[in-house]
Amino acid sequence: MRRIGRRTAPDLIDTSAAGAARFVRSLRGAGYCPFLLADDHTAAACPEVVDELSAPGSSWILPGTPRVVPAIETSRELSRRIEAAGTTPMLVVVGAGTLTDIAKHAALSADVPVIALPTAPSVDAYASARSALRIDGYHRTPSCRVPAAVLSCADVIEAAPDELILAGLGDLTAKLIARIDWEVSSIVTGEPFDRAQADWCAFCARSAVASLRHGTLRSAAIPALDALMVSGLSMQLIGASRPAASAEHTLAHLWEIAVPFDPSQTDLHGLLVTTAIRTVVERYRSICAALSTGKAPSGSAHDIAAAEAGWRDRVPVEMSPFTGKMEEESAGRSLGETEVTRRRDAIAVNRGRIVELCGALDDAERALDALDRAGIGAYEAQIPDVWVTRAIDWVRYLRNRYSLFDVEFEMGWTV
Ligand SMILES: [Zn+2]
Structure with a gap:
């Protein structure tokens, strides 16, 4: 594990899909109820983690086609689902920029921690404190919750499209x-x-x-x-x-x-x-x-x-x-x-x-x-x-x- 020594910096954890699955399993042992956000494509990119977390009521897997739009309405719906999911939730997002931006924003609204598992090295959203979202018809960047950890799985990242x-x-x-x-x-x-x-x-x-x-x-x-x-x-x-x-x-x-x-x-x-x-x-x-x-x-x-x-x-x-x-x-x-x-x-x-x-x-x-x-x-x-x-x-x-x-x-x- 490489640590970046700032309080607001996520831990960047070098691991593999199997290691990430063990990590999310350990969240339950630590008393958290993980809530999964993914879409069809990103779920297929890391089935190990998705299989571990995708239970009804504690996951939301969006359709992958057409591509998910970074709409603030989706973030609001996600925070409602997290709040309905139960006590001590921990949001786990398996995806690239759009899903991560939605998750980071919803995590702040629902006041829960978030862990990111990037499925592609496509944007700089993973460690930033703002989410790029469409609000009132234009691109905006509201504050969001910085992920507590980013799980960097070489086998997932190197297989990205x-x-x-x-x-x-x-x-x-x-x-x-x-x-x-x-x-x-x-x-x-x-x-x-x-x-x-x-x-x-x-x-x-x-x-x-x-x-x-x-x-x-x-x-x-x-x-x-x-x-x-x-x-x-x-x-x-x-x-x-x-x-x-x-x-x-x-x-x-x-x-x-x-x-x-x-x-x-x-x-x-x-x-x-x-x-x-x-x-x-x-x-x-x-x-x-x-x-x-x-x-x-x-x-x-x-x-x-x-x-x-x-x-x-x-x-x-x-x-x-x-x-x-x-x-x-x-x-x-x-x-x-x-x-x-x-x-x-x-x-x-x-x-x-x-x-x-x-x-x-x-x-x-x-x-x-x-x-x-x-x-x-x-x-x-x-x-x-x-x-x-x-x-x-x-x-x-x-x-x-x-x-x-x-x-x-x-x-x-x-x-
Ligand atoms: Zn950019």
């Missing part, structure tokens, strides 16, 4: 983009920045991707889960997803809701994030090139402040369902003329460092190349051009999280 391992490695590639944007924000806006967490997250992500580049998809599965655990812990320590998610996640979250995927396409989080990274890397390359050549700002600070103040008048019809979300994210943000001037000065003074940070785009491209060679393209959904454009045009409003897109806007290169 290819697209789930690829999705996890794609989600890890996002940490390289997040590393750039977080420090750029600290330089330009003064946002608090934790260099150690930023570097640790990016380092672990690079290491997992290196396992893919130098080995096979299967050999990268456990390194990916370990790196995703680090990312979850880092988010928990920072109290936000800043070390793990930036503009690429904002694009992916819009597509998740706005794009009508047909059933033959997969809209797995990490795959959408990977598609978004392709777009973001290309755009960041051109912003970086402009910075490195010392391109002058376009338009006056007054023009930028006016464009910011008048964003509501420019919302195109397809984006109107997201106006409420954009209002929420923009509340309390002010970008007046004086602030634009101050930021332009900060960008000019620090452009060397910003360009240096963009060196991580090379790492992101190497990661995309390794993912391409591993066949991720076969699983990525085609995002209609209009939604690629809309996501880029509105990224600054969909999430109040400073990125190179803000640098581009403030320099007047988009207006």
Whole structure:
């Protein structure tokens, strides 16, 4: 057993499916009544544990097809079932990101501990203190209960479907983009920045991707889960997803809701994030090139402040369902003329460092190349051009999280 020495960190227990079954059996000996959450697919991935726990009234196995949606209503139903199940329950979730997010949220509502048994290294949900759920028609991240333990079963993780391992490695590639944007924000806006967490997250992500580049998809599965655990812990320590998610996640979250995927396409989080990274890397390359050549700002600070103040008048019809979300994210943000001037000065003074940070785009491209060679393209959904454009045009409003897109806007290169 490897312990990560923080009170809120789950114990990461290296085991096997058989070992996990013994572990959950021991919960009864410790006086707990385990309650199982799984779906048809995840139950089939770890029958040893499911057979141990799946008794009527103390388990909920959802249909696996169509894929379970991370809806808050499902979390509420789960907490009702847990509360009805009896005394001293302990929630055990056998699944990947969606089920784990539902379980962590329900565990907090029902005030019970939760143990996670990941069936795929596909997301960084396992150790994080927030759940990604659909609430009121948009992606949100309410607080949740951190698992007391994560059972890392090598035999289960290494047998995960290819697209789930690829999705996890794609989600890890996002940490390289997040590393750039977080420090750029600290330089330009003064946002608090934790260099150690930023570097640790990016380092672990690079290491997992290196396992893919130098080995096979299967050999990268456990390194990916370990790196995703680090990312979850880092988010928990920072109290936000800043070390793990930036503009690429904002694009992916819009597509998740706005794009009508047909059933033959997969809209797995990490795959959408990977598609978004392709777009973001290309755009960041051109912003970086402009910075490195010392391109002058376009338009006056007054023009930028006016464009910011008048964003509501420019919302195109397809984006109107997201106006409420954009209002929420923009509340309390002010970008007046004086602030634009101050930021332009900060960008000019620090452009060397910003360009240096963009060196991580090379790492992101190497990661995309390794993912391409591993066949991720076969699983990525085609995002209609209009939604690629809309996501880029509105990224600054969909999430109040400073990125190179803000640098581009403030320099007047988009207006
Ligand atoms: Zn993610």
